[in-house]
Amino acid sequence: MNLRLTIVVLLVLATTVVKGQREYDTWYFGRSASLTFSAGIVTAGQGPLHTEEGTSFWCGPDGRPLLSTDGRTVYAHDGQPMLNGRGLEGGWSSTQSALIVPDPGNSQRFYVFTVGDLSNILPPNPGLHYSIVDITADNGRGDVVVKNRRLLDSCAEKLTATVHCDGRSWWILAHSGSEPVFHVYRLTAAGLSSRRDIRIGAQYALLDMRNPGGPYGLGYLKFSASGSKLVMSSAHAHKLELFDFDTYSGDITNARLLDGRSSHKDSPTWYGTAFSSSETFLYATTFTRLYQFTLSDPDPLLTMRDLGRTVPIVDTLDTLQFTGGVQCGPDGRLYVSALSHVGIVENPDDAQAFLIPRALRLGSMANTLIGMPNIMDCVYRLRDLEVCAPPTADVVYDSVVCVGSCVTFRDSSRHSPKTWSWSFPGGSPSTYDGPTPPEICYSTVGSYDVILITTNQYGADTALRSLRVVGPPTVSAGADIVKCDTTRTFLEASGASRYEWSNHPGISNIYVPNPWIRVFETTTLTVRGYSTEGCWSEDTIVIHVLPITPTIQLTGSYSLVRKGTRARMNVRALHVPDRMINNDSIDVVITIDEMIVRDVVVTVGRELSRQRIAPFRFDLHVRAVVRKETEATVEFMATALADEFAPKAIPVQPVNIPQCVTILPSQCEVAVEGCALNLRRFTMIDRQLLVTSYVAVDGREYSEHDELAPGVYVAVVRLRGSVVETSPVIVTGE
Numbered sequence: 086m087n088l089r090l091t092i093v094v095l096l097v098l099a100t101t102v103v104k105g106q107r108e109y110d111t112w113y114f115g116r117s118a119s120l121t122f123s124a125g126i127v128t129a130g131q132g133p134l135h136t137e138e139g140t141s142f143w144c145g146p147d148g149r150p151l152l153s154t155d156g157r158t159v160y161a162h163d164g165q166p167m168l169n170g171r172g173l174e175g176g177w178s179s180t181q182s183a184l185i186v187p188d189p190g191n192s193q194r195f196y197v198f199t200v201g202d203l204s205n206i207l208p209p210n211p212g213l214h215y216s217i218v219d220i221t222a223d224n225g226r227g228d229v230v231v232k233n234r235r236l237l238d239s240c241a242e243k244l245t246a247t248v249h250c251d252g253r254s255w256w257i258l259a260h261s262g263s264e265p266v267f268h269v270y271r272l273t274a275a276g277l278s279s280r281r282d283i284r285i286g287a288q289y290a291l292l293d294m295r296n297p298g299g300p301y302g303l304g305y306l307k308f309s310a311s312g313s314k315l316v317m318s319s320a321h322a323h324k325l326e327l328f329d330f331d332t333y334s335g336d337i338t339n340a341r342l343l344d345g346r347s348s349h350k351d352s353p354t355w356y357g358t359a360f361s362s363s364e365t366f367l368y369a370t371t372f373t374r375l376y377q378f379t380l381s382d383p384d385p386l387l388t389m390r391d392l393g394r395t396v397p398i399v400d401t402l403d404t405l406q407f408t409g410g411v412q413c414g415p416d417g418r419l420y421v422s423a424l425s426h427v428g429i430v431e432n433p434d435d436a437q438a439f440l441i442p443r444a445l446r447l448g449s450m451a452n453t454l455i456g457m458p459n460i461m462d463c464v465y466r467l468r469d470l471e472v473c474a475p476p477t478a479d480v481v482y483d484s485v486v487c488v489g490s491c492v493t494f495r496d497s498s499r500h501s502p503k504t505w506s507w508s509f510p511g512g513s514p515s516t517y518d519g520p521t522p523p524e525i526c527y528s529t530v531g532s533y534d535v536i537l538i539t540t541n542q543y544g545a546d547t548a549l550r551s552l553r554v555v556g557p558p559t560v561s562a563g564a565d566i567v568k569c570d571t572t573r574t575f576l577e578a579s580g581a582s583r584y585e586w587s588n589h590p591g592i593s594n595i596y597v598p599n600p601w602i603r604v605f606e607t608t609t610l611t612v613r614g615y616s617t618e619g620c621w622s623e624d625t626i627v628i629h630v631l632p633i634t635p636t637i638q639l640t641g642s643y644s645l646v647r648k649g650t651r652a653r654m655n656v657r658a659l660h661v662p663d664r665m666i667n668n669d670s671i672d673v674v675i676t677i678d679e680m681i682v683r684d685v686v687v688t689v690g691r692e693l694s695r696q697r698i699a700p701f702r703f704d705l706h707v708r709a710v711v712r713k714e715t716e717a718t719v720e721f722m723a724t725a726l727a728d729e730f731a732p733k734a735i736p737v738q739p740v741n742i743p744q745c746v747t748i749l750p751s752q753c754e755v756a757v758e759g760c761a762l763n764l765r766r767f768t769m770i771d772r773q774l775l776v777t778s779y780v781a782v783d784g785r786e787y788s789e790h791d792e793l794a795p796g797v798y799v800a801v802v803r804l805r806g807s808v809v810e811t812s813p814v815i816v817t818g819e
Contacts, residue, residue: 108464109415110148113160114140115453120427120445122415123148129427129445133164138410138456139175139182139242143195152218152227156182156199159218161226168222169229174214176202180242180303180356181459189254190274193221197229198257200244203298210298213237213244213259213268215277236280237268241301241319246272247312247463250332250473252500260306260317262299264288269335286340289322296321309360310413310466314380316358316367323352325369327380333473343367343378343385356409356455360462361433362417368430370395370409372455375421375430375440392440395421395428410457415465422453475544476502478537485553487620491524492552494535502539510534527554558582560614562626574628575601581614581621606630 112120112132119132134140134155142153145162152167153160156175159167175182179202188194195218201211213236222228241262246255254273260266265286271278289300296303304318308330315328315337329339344352357370367378367385375392378385395408410422411430419430421440429444447453463470481495492512496505507517511533512525527533535550558581568574578584578598586595587610591603602610608628615621 107146107148107415108144109142109458109460110144111142111150112412112458113142113150113153114410114456114458115422116451118427118447118451118453120414120420121148125416127414127416127445129447129451131448131451133160136182136456137178137454138180139244139459140456141183141185141197141459143185143187151220152185152195154183154185154197154199159197159216159227159229161223163226165226167218167227167229169232170227172233173197173199173216173229174201174211174233175199176204176211176242178202178204178455180305180456181244182242184244184246184257184459184461186246186255186257186272186461188217188274189272190276194219194230196272196277198244198246199233200240200242200259203242203262203302205297210239210262212239236270236277240268241299241306242303243301243306243317244459245306245308245315246461247308247330247332248461248467248470250312250471252467252470252472252474256312256330256332256335258306258308258315260301262302264301267337269337271335281335283337285328285337286317286326287324287342289319289324291321292323293321300324304356305358305410307358307360308462309364310362310462311364311470312463314360314364316360316369318355318358318369320354320356320372323354325355325358327367332470343369357411357421357457359411359413359419361419361438362413362465363434365434366436366438368392368411368419368433370411370421372409375411375428377436377438379436390436392430392438393442395423395440395442408453408455410453410455412457412460413462413465417465420457422455422457424452424454427453472500473543474500476500476539476541476546478502478539478546478548480535480537480548480550482535482550482552484551485555485618486527487618488530488554488556489526489528491526493524494522494537496520496537496539498537498539498546498548500543501541503541504539506538508534508536510536527552530554530556555616555618555620557620557622558614558616560584560612560622560624562610562612562624565627565629567629573601573603575599576610576612576626578612578614578624582617583615585613585615587611602628604628604630 110122112118113134114132115137116135117131117133119130121128121130132153134153136155136157140153140155142150145151149162150160151162154170154173154175155177156179157171157173157177159170159173161167161170173183179200181200182202183200184198186196186198188196197216197218199214199216203210214233215231215236216229216233217231218227219230220227222230237259239262241260243260244258246257248254249256249271254271257270257272257277259268261268265284265288267283267285269281269283291300298321300322301317301319303320306315306317308315312330312332315330317326317328318324319326323344325343327339327341327343328337330337344355353371353374353376355369356372357368359368360366361368365380367380369376369378373394375395377390377392379388382388408422408424412420413433414420417433419433421428421430421442423442425447426443427445427447428440428442430438430440432438477499479497479499481497482492486492494507494509496502498505502520505518505520507519507522509515509517509522509525511529511531512527514523514525517523531554533552533554535548535552537548537550539546539548560580561578563577563579566574576586576592576599578586581598584596584598586592586600588595589602589604589608589610592610593600593602607630609625610628611623611625613621613623
């Protein structure tokens with residue numbers, strides 16, 4: 086579907102009248118004249134038409150004419166004649182020679198209505214015709230697929246249209262050239278209706294029998310933007326007449342002459358007409374001057390105001406010294422033909438409106454000549470038109486809400502409803518009469534109907550909608566946590582689609598389910614979880630913080646070690662807490678500082694490397710083998726690092742070995758109370774530590790195979806070639 090047609094063809098053809106877009110943003114008229122309206126700026130340019138009076142066009146969404154015509158030829162968007170577009174029955178000097186109207190039943194088609202030229206007695210008046218353009222044919226250039234279908238054998242040069250108040254069809258009006266008779270047609274999706282003739286208004290007479298076309302022949306027939314007013318100028322009769330129009334029935338009523346003077350001397354030769362946007366003022370031109378009428382006055386003629394000449398007395402650039410067309414533009418200003426220029430009426434909705442007669446200069450070859458484009462002013466105000474169809478009921482509301490909440494329902498019905506009846510089964514309150522119901526509250530999860538019935542004088546309509554009331558998500562902040570002071574802890578919320586934690590300076594991100602947090606005292610946090618529907622619930626978590634105050638004790642007995650034998654020592658952490666923090670552990674480094682042992686093997690019951698724990702119980706087994714065959718003082722040192730900079734030592738008392746004895750396994754216990762935090766490494770010695778040499782106090786180095794005299798030495802231990810331990814060694818005599 087072509088967007089350029091849909092905007093108005095549907096006219097909001099469906100259920101609501103919508104505002105026109107850019108259908109009249111570019112005007113083609115006169116001799117190669119054009120005006121372009123864009124972003125509040127009007128520029129003059131060149132156009133493809135060459136005619137003295139009436140033209141018509143329709144623009145696409147880019148504001149450029151999709152098709153245009155002077156009543157004799159239909160032009161494509163490229164400015165060249167359309168396929169089968171020549172030979173229409175309009176005229177070069179017909180006031181409203183042509184009018185393009187979108188087809189309500191086919192967004193790809195346009196009706197082109199034409200009325201003939203009455204400026205000569207011969208040939209005979211060709212009357213009113215219509216043709217149809219298929220805009221998609223000929224690769225988008227268009228084709229006149231129906232041509233010159235006759236509607237009237239004769240008529241005046243008057244042709245206008247406005248939208249029906251149903252928002253789905255058009256009223257097409259022509260007028261007799263000799264009698265006070267309007268010819269009324271309705272264009273719907275089904276096509277063009279049969280003609281309805283309405284006789285109303287004064288019977289005019291020619292003031293100069295030399296003028297062809299009859300007393301009504303020459304002059305404009307124009308609707309106001311709302312379609313409620315209709316004005317007719319008849320230059321040959323010197324008459325200006327105003328009517329009321331019913332956009333629902335098509336009736337024309339309340340005829341009143343604005344200028345009923347009969348003498349040629351006293352009465353102007355009325356030609357061009359235009360309403361201001363608000364329809365407060367009417368503007369009419371003679372062939373040289375422009376006048377303003379205040380329509381609210383009982384006798385507008387008495388307050389008629391002369392705005393001045395439309396062309397200068399002498400215009401050396403033009404041989405034609407009269408003009409007359411006037412047309413409302415998309416910007417609300419009035420544009421007046423002024424030969425080599427276009428005049429502008431500023432503030433036409435003001436009683437102090439004024440004319441700038443030479444506001445825009447046309448190109449060197451362009452000229453307005455007499456007329457201006459034939460435009461349906463209703464297109465400017467489609468959204469404001471009051472539609473006369475039955476209402477279309479509609480409701481604006483949130484279709485999914487949380488249980489316990491209240492809902493705002495807003496009426497968005499179209500076509501001017503007069504009554505509203507609401508029903509809210511399951512809600513409170515459950516009914517309401519009027520356009521704006523109060524908030525309706527729902528206390529139970531479920532699906533509910535929402536019913537709105539609207540009526541007006543044309544009928545009724547019912548809107549049945551559904552409302553879903555949902556419960557909150559089941560949000561969990563996770564189990565409470567026991568952690569060590571200053572450690573970073575990860576939170577883990579679940580049960581919702583998005584989360585928001587209570588704000589805390591130590592939290593990494595309050596909008597994720599699993600942020601980390603660092604707290605220094607016992608803290609309660611709240612997490613709010615939202616469902617996809619926006620409902621929420623909350624849960625709390627308590628982070629219990631234990632201070633870094635490890636108490637480390639060594640208990641147990643010590644044994645003499647016989648050379649070449651193995652000793653076993655058990656280390657155990659006491660005081661198991663009621664609650665264990667997963668993935669947290671204490672790092673314990675056991676260092677054998679005296680390297681007189683052959684090898685050291687450390688085993689643990691669980692892997693503790695790079696873990697943290699709150700107080701926990703574990704077994705640490707140390708097996709040592711005495712290497713030297715001499716009596717020696719053996720000193721073990723177990724070190725638990727509370728952090729990287731503050732080691733906590735677990736000493737083992739030195740043991741003198743005066744003779745060879747068998748060492749039985751003994752058990753020692755290390756109690757860690759409170760938190761051991763940031764213990765970043767655990768040294769598990771799982772291989773032999775080789776004593777590669779001994780260094781005496783005097784600096785001499787001994788091999789492990791050397792016999793050592795009694796004295797004080799330093800044992801040097803290398804692991805993979807690097808010195809890893811040094812310890813003093815006392816060697817006593819046998």
